Amino acid sequence: MRGSAPLALVPLCAAALLLSGCSSGSDGKKDGSGGTATGTAKAAEQPKEKRSAATPDPAAYRRWGLDKPLAPPPAPPGTRLTEHHKGGTPQIVRRVPTKDKVVFLTFDDGAEKDPAFLRMAKDLKLPFSMFLTDSAARAGRGYGYFDELRALGNGVHNHTLTHPNLRTLSAEAQKREICGQQETLKKRFGKRPELFRPPYGNYNDATLAAAGSCGVKAVVLWEATMQINDMRYAEAGKLRPGDIVLAHFRGPAELKGTTMTQMVANMVRSVQRQGFTVARLEDYV
Numbered sequence: 001m002r003g004s005a006p007l008a009l010v011p012l013c014a015a016a017l018l019l020s021g022c023s024s025g026s027d028g029k030k031d032g033s034g035g036t037a038t039g040t041a042k043a044a045e046q047p048k049e050k051r052s053a054a055t056p057d058p059a060a061y062r063r064w065g066l067d068k069p070l071a072p073p074p075a076p077p078g079t080r081l082t083e084h085h086k087g088g089t090p091q092i093v094r095r096v097p098t099k100d101k102v103v104f105l106t107f108d109d110g111a112e113k114d115p116a117f118l119r120m121a122k123d124l125k126l127p128f129s130m131f132l133t134d135s136a137a138r139a140g141r142g143y144g145y146f147d148e149l150r151a152l153g154n155g156v157h158n159h160t161l162t163h164p165n166l167r168t169l170s171a172e173a174q175k176r177e178i179c180g181q182q183e184t185l186k187k188r189f190g191k192r193p194e195l196f197r198p199p200y201g202n203y204n205d206a207t208l209a210a211a212g213s214c215g216v217k218a219v220v221l222w223e224a225t226m227q228i229n230d231m232r233y234a235e236a237g238k239l240r241p242g243d244i245v246l247a248h249f250r251g252p253a254e255l256k257g258t259t260m261t262q263m264v265a266n267m268v269r270s271v272q273r274q275g276f277t278v279a280r281l282e283d284y285v
């Protein structure tokens, strides 16, 4: 199978896999909290406007061990990268072209469903994007957990049905994985996602064709990976404007005892320490 990814991507993916251990998603923890799913229809309609109106509260940040709120992000660009996408091959986005000192947070898979992270997301008014794998997201409490995060203005996007290495699959099987999850997410959230992230960052021409055929406008990769305490960078050893940060829905079992909310607090601290703030990926891509 001929890969369309430049050679340079291969070590990055391998490194990202090693560093992040992008989980298989088959071991979703069941937190047994049986929480309540909130109005999905309302959430589906307009997760967008709420964000900019919301002002983060310093006291809320202190509750999570953070000294100060994230700085408000600058006004988003007038045109999104995919705005004029007319179908066909999706655009590949490793970093977002911008000079603003903003980065974008992304959480993958969806196995861990820590109720404390719901409270944290509300408190911090943190913009982030979720790339959900069906097999991981539906485990335990299921998609209702992500409804709540979506209702806060955070986007839900496609990360396949079962988290395979797509480069090992036939074109037909890739289509089932990608377009199957497009349909699942459409049924659940009322809209086919426009963004897709291939598991492990691995893709080829057939991946792009499959994704394009079911409405994906951009394939979103990353050049920074959140570990437990700090980030790893593909280049430059630090954050750069427009970096997309890969993180996961993970709990203490995967984080050596650290909780999801501690990991996220560490991530926010690292962003602040480097003089950046967090913006919404969907406002730029």
Ligand SMILES: [Zn+2]
Residues within 6 Å of the ligand: 022, 023, 108, 109, 159, 163, 199, 200
């Ligand atoms: Zn993944």
